[in-house]
């Protein structure tokens with residue numbers, strides 16, 4: 001068997017950081033070809049560390065790593081995209097943290113998923129480029145589910161495959177999508193979606209994230225979609241994403257122009 005090279009290059013998005021000892025940090029990275037992995041950056045918390053700025057959570061970086069006995073070790077890091085517009089806006093930051101958390105929690109280590117990498121990249125680019133955060137989050141949730149094998153059935157009843165009428169319809173994670181009126185009682189928990197919300201979800205499935213960001217959602221419709229998708233995500237994750245609480249706090253703030261303190265992006269705990 002050929003020996004794996006001791007040093008390798010990859011490009012990735014930093015999902016989160018946790019500190020180790022006095023000066024080291026472990027970073028969780030979602031990469032294009034190596035899947036998700038943890039690696040250690042030695043001395044990165046020292047002020048003189050050259051890697052420090054290139055390993056901030058939510059940064060897209062080119063990475064050079066050395067294979068380690070348990071954890072691989074970063075030897076070089078170079079920022080490809082710092083996403084400054086995300087960092088400068090609390091709502092965009094909170095949404096990006098939420099997407100990164102979902103990407104982290106829905107995956108296992110070293111399972112290659114280029115589609116997920118592309119999706120997270122597209123979400124960060126859209127947030128950085130000014131797309132509405134709510135639309136980015138809904139798009140991300142819907143496509144993440146598809147990539148993870150939980151694609152929601154939106155065209156026919158998820159239980160009986162029967163036709164869906166253009167009326168208020170139950171979205172049930174347990175059933176795997178929209179459920180017709182006859183199947184509603186046995187479908188389990190879910191949220192009733194209006195016709196407009198159903199159309200928005202179908203549209204999100206069929207266009208790219210940039211086009212979806214152009215859709216104007218009024219507040220009631222945005223709330224309806226947010227609540228319904230939150231329930232679906234929690235069902236498959238079997239827990240509440242931690243970042244959702246942060247999103248709620250941000251949404252309740254009167255002004256949203258405050259810059260994000262760097263510490264808020266950090267996560268000290270594992271999943």
Ligand SMILES: [Zn+2]
Nearest residue numbers: 157160180183
């Ligand atoms: Zn049915």
